[in-house]
Amino acid sequence: MYAQMVKSSGEGVKTAGEMDAQERAFQSRIDAGEKIEPKDWMPAAYRKTLIRQIGQHAHSEIVGQLPEGNWITRAPTLERKANLLAKVQDEAGHGLYLYCAAETLGVSRDELFDMLHTGKMKYSSIFNYPTLTWADMGAVGWLVDGAAIMNQVPLQRTSYGPYARAMVRICKEESFHQRQGFHIMMTMCNGSVAQKEMAQDALNRFWYPSLMMFGPSDKDSVHSAQSMAWKIKMDSNDDLRQRFVNATAPQAEFLGLTIPDDKLAFNEDTQQYDFSEPDWEEFYEVLKGNGPCNRDRLETRQRAWSDGEWVREGMMAHADKRRNANQTAA
Amino acid sequence: MITHSNQTADSRHLLEFVLRQGDNALVLGHRMSEWCGTGPALEEDIALANTALDLIGQTQMWLAYAAELEGRDRSANDLAFMRDATDFRNLLLLEQPNRDFGHTMMRQFLFDAYQVPFLQALESSADQRVADIAAKSGREARYHLERSSDIVIALGDGTEESHRRMQDALDRLWSYAGEMFVTDETDIAMHNAAIAPDLKLIHAQWNDTVQARLNKATLAVPDSTFVHKGGKNGVRHEEHLGHMLATMQVLQRSYPNSVW
Numbered sequence: 001m002y003a004q005m006v007k008s009s010g011e012g013v014k015t016a017g018e019m020d021a022q023e024r025a026f027q028s029r030i031d032a033g034e035k036i037e038p039k040d041w042m043p044a045a046y047r048k049t050l051i052r053q054i055g056q057h058a059h060s061e062i063v064g065q066l067p068e069g070n071w072i073t074r075a076p077t078l079e080r081k082a083n084l085l086a087k088v089q090d091e092a093g094h095g096l097y098l099y100c101a102a103e104t105l106g107v108s109r110d111e112l113f114d115m116l117h118t119g120k121m122k123y124s125s126i127f128n129y130p131t132l133t134w135a136d137m138g139a140v141g142w143l144v145d146g147a148a149i150m151n152q153v154p155l156q157r158t159s160y161g162p163y164a165r166a167m168v169r170i171c172k173e174e175s176f177h178q179r180q181g182f183h184i185m186m187t188m189c190n191g192s193v194a195q196k197e198m199a200q201d202a203l204n205r206f207w208y209p210s211l212m213m214f215g216p217s218d219k220d221s222v223h224s225a226q227s228m229a230w231k232i233k234m235d236s237n238d239d240l241r242q243r244f245v246n247a248t249a250p251q252a253e254f255l256g257l258t259i260p261d262d263k264l265a266f267n268e269d270t271q272q273y274d275f276s277e278p279d280w281e282e283f284y285e286v287l288k289g290n291g292p293c294n295r296d297r298l299e300t301r302q303r304a305w306s307d308g309e310w311v312r313e314g315m316m317a318h319a320d321k322r323r324n325a326n327q328t329a330a
Numbered sequence: 331m332i333t334h335s336n337q338t339a340d341s342r343h344l345l346e347f348v349l350r351q352g353d354n355a356l357v358l359g360h361r362m363s364e365w366c367g368t369g370p371a372l373e374e375d376i377a378l379a380n381t382a383l384d385l386i387g388q389t390q391m392w393l394a395y396a397a398e399l400e401g402r403d404r405s406a407n408d409l410a411f412m413r414d415a416t417d418f419r420n421l422l423l424l425e426q427p428n429r430d431f432g433h434t435m436m437r438q439f440l441f442d443a444y445q446v447p448f449l450q451a452l453e454s455s456a457d458q459r460v461a462d463i464a465a466k467s468g469r470e471a472r473y474h475l476e477r478s479s480d481i482v483i484a485l486g487d488g489t490e491e492s493h494r495r496m497q498d499a500l501d502r503l504w505s506y507a508g509e510m511f512v513t514d515e516t517d518i519a520m521h522n523a524a525i526a527p528d529l530k531l532i533h534a535q536w537n538d539t540v541q542a543r544l545n546k547a548t549l550a551v552p553d554s555t556f557v558h559k560g561g562k563n564g565v566r567h568e569e570h571l572g573h574m575l576a577t578m579q580v581l582q583r584s585y586p587n588s589v590w
Contacts, residue, residue, distance in 0.1 A: 062372070069366030076581035076590035077407045078356075078393075081363070082386045088366055089379035096372050109372075134581055134590070184590075192588050300368060308370025311431050311485065314492025318484035 002060030002124040002148060004215040005287065006053045006223060006233075013229045030231050035161035038104035046230055049223075050160055051105050052121070053232060058098035059116045059123035061091045063297050067131040068140060076134060083180055084137060090173045097166040104162045117302050125283060128291030129209050132202075135188050135195070139202035141181015143210040143248065149174050150244045151214070154234035163232070182251065189255045196256075203252065204260045208278040214241040216280060245273045343519035344457065345399040346419065347526060349409070350516075350562050351463075352392030353420035356410055357571070358441065359385030360578055361428055370431050377477060381438070384470040391463045411582035415571045422561035423506035425571045429499070432492070435481045436499035440540065442475035444510045447535040451527035460525055479543045486547025493548065500544070501552050508557030510536070516563075 016024060023043055029036065036042055065088045072088065075081035099109040115121040126144050131137065152174060155167045188199040215237040218224060227233035235243075249266070252259050263276045286294070362382035369375035393406035404412075423441060428434045449471050452464030485492040511533040520526035544551055560566030581590065 062367070065367030065375070069368075072363045072366050073360065073577050074580050076411070076588075078386055078390050078410055079407075080590055082383055082390070085363055085366075085379050085383045085386065089376055089383065092367075092372055092375040092379065096376070099372070187589060190589075192585065194585060195588060304368035304370070307368075308374075308431065310489070310491045310495060311370035311374075314485040314488025315481075317488040317492070321487065 002064070002126075002213070003053045003056045003151075004122070004124060004213065006049060006056060006227065013225050027229070030159045030229075034159075035164060036159050037161045045226075046232075047105050049227060049230070050163065050232055051102055051107050053227075054098055054102040054105070054163055055107070055112045055115065055121050056123060058095050058102060058112065059121060060127065061095035061098060062116075063123040063127045063301060065091050066297055066300055067127055067129070067293075068137060070131050071134060071137050074134070075137075080137075080184070087141070087177050087180065090177070094166075094170045094173070097169060098163075101160075101162040101166045113305060117298070117305060119289075119298070122287065123297075124213060125286045125291065126209050126213050127297060128286050128294045129205065130292050132205070133198045135185070135198035135202035136206070138181050138184030138188055138199065139206040141177050141179075142185050142251070143181075143203075143206050144213070145174050145178040145181055146248060147210050147213045147244050149178060150240050150247075151235075157231070157234060159231035185255055185257075189257065199255070200257055203257050207260050208282075211241055211244070211275075211278045212280075212283045212286075214238075214244070216283070217277070220280075242272055245275050249273050249275075340519060340523060341399065343516045344523075344525065345396060346516045347520050348392055348396045348399060348460070350419040352389050352396050352406075352409070353418050354424055354441075355385045355388040355392060355467075357418070357420040357574065358424040358438075359383075359389055360574060361424065361426075361434070362438075364428055365434070374431075378434075381474055381477075384467075384474070388463070388467045388470070391466065395459055395463065407582070411579045412586075415567050415575055416564055418561075418567065418571060418575075419564050420561055420571075421506070421509050422558050422568055423503060423509060425561065425568060425574060426503065426506065427570055429502075430495065432485060432495040433499040433502065435478050435485070436496060436503055438474065439478035439482045439543070440503060440507045441510075442471060442478050443539040443543075444507075444532060444536050445471040446475045446539075448527065448532050451532065455526065456524035475539075482549075483543060483547040486544070486549040496547065497549055500549055504552040505554055505556045506558050508555070509559050509561060512557065512559055512562070514563060 014023065016027070019027065022041060026036075026042060026046075036046075068084060068088050068091075072081065072084050075084050099112060102112060103109065112121065116123070126147075131140065149171065152167055152171050156164055156171060158164045158167065185199055185202075188195040218236045218238045224233060224236060228236070245264075249259060249264060259275075261276045263274055265274050266272075267274045285291070289295070359382045362378055362385065365375070365378040365382075367375060369378050389410065390406055393409045397404045397406055397409055400409075421441070423437060426433070426437055446468070449464045449468040453461055453468060455461040455464065482496060486496045487493070511529050513529050517526065517529055521528050541551065561568075581588075
């Protein structure tokens, strides 16, 4: 997940009558559950929306390394250090698959990086929150990866072939990360008083930002309908959020933790949990750049990129020299 | 402090030897893990994390063995997180800060070029446990050497700037490389017991590898034969290690006897 507020054409869903023959044929392939492949014809708006969505998802994987990287050097045991390293390595790998999927739509990784670094493209709001204790490594795995899975499992059936296939690989690893996060929480909750307090504090801080990951309510989400018609968004934001709360509330109870929401209760009539909406004002502020870590995260990525320039240039220059030498020899 | 009561001279040396291997892997693995999410390219982020992961895995094997040899009911984690800097037995080379990607990869290269023949020799160690750990780690070390060599060669040969930065890294780190071959009584005892090789042989192999690859990288081997010492025997670490451990050990030190 990690794609929020992705803009589509913004013009609403076209009816069959408004489509030309090519568009109608395209839509009927999607309706029939066929996959769209890179060389197939596709509407320009479909391509553009997908680039935004996959790009945002890829950036989220890359920026998402940073809140966890914040604790790799302080992981409390060798096993936890190794697990966290492996997890962050997986995330970089997810970024790689997704940038490759985006490249099949005609945008290069460098172009996408440039859009991230100049603020033209976003990453998920969740990564603008700080990780303050070791319990946050549990909360991020349990809640953030848990929320991501809610969205990504259906995306394995998305209409764009390369994206769907990337998602299959990603989902396998994400569910492992979620279990790992839950295990950290469980260990903390079974630990000392101080550890349990850290776990509760982490849940308090990450609960609402995790609910925000699904994006604003459907009634305020102007771009959802077209993306759903194209099957690049499979479920509504509210449905996914509800599913996440339904899955997570009993887990919190199992851990002996309290979700910071007085209204949270199981509703016998709907057979679902009632819960409070997050503070959407805060959400929009974070998107605007006013989250606690927006500047730090972006600056870290910008610095990594500019500090690495001499390395990338050096590698390219060496590759060119070798190619030239081979040509001369041949 | 590590105490050596109730141990024979040989077992003391074996413990010291195994700790050195574990601490080398831990300290270098930690340094590599500091790169998380900030490498010069996505592929490098993945490779840096992978190297760190291999080294932390090697640490677990070595320090678990060290804890058994020590016989004080301590675990690998106790050794990693509850010892002071003076008790660490890593090479000074490996505690050097990352500085830039060039320093990081040069440090890795100088160590990998030692680690590959060293672990290969350990595979036929008279101590079966040492041989097993070496066999498992050796595969990883060979891959690390391949990668660090490729990068040192490419960046040494690449642009004027990348050449200058790699030469700076080599000049800065060169005087730390010699500590790998300083032979002390532990090394002699291990060699006599057929547990570890004669470091002179490893030095010769290291020289061949390093000279050949630095030539390819168009980098000049520094003239200096000065060697910084004090890491592998723990006599005098540099200031860097204390800061690394302050970060690394903070949770175990702040909340002792907790389960994580």
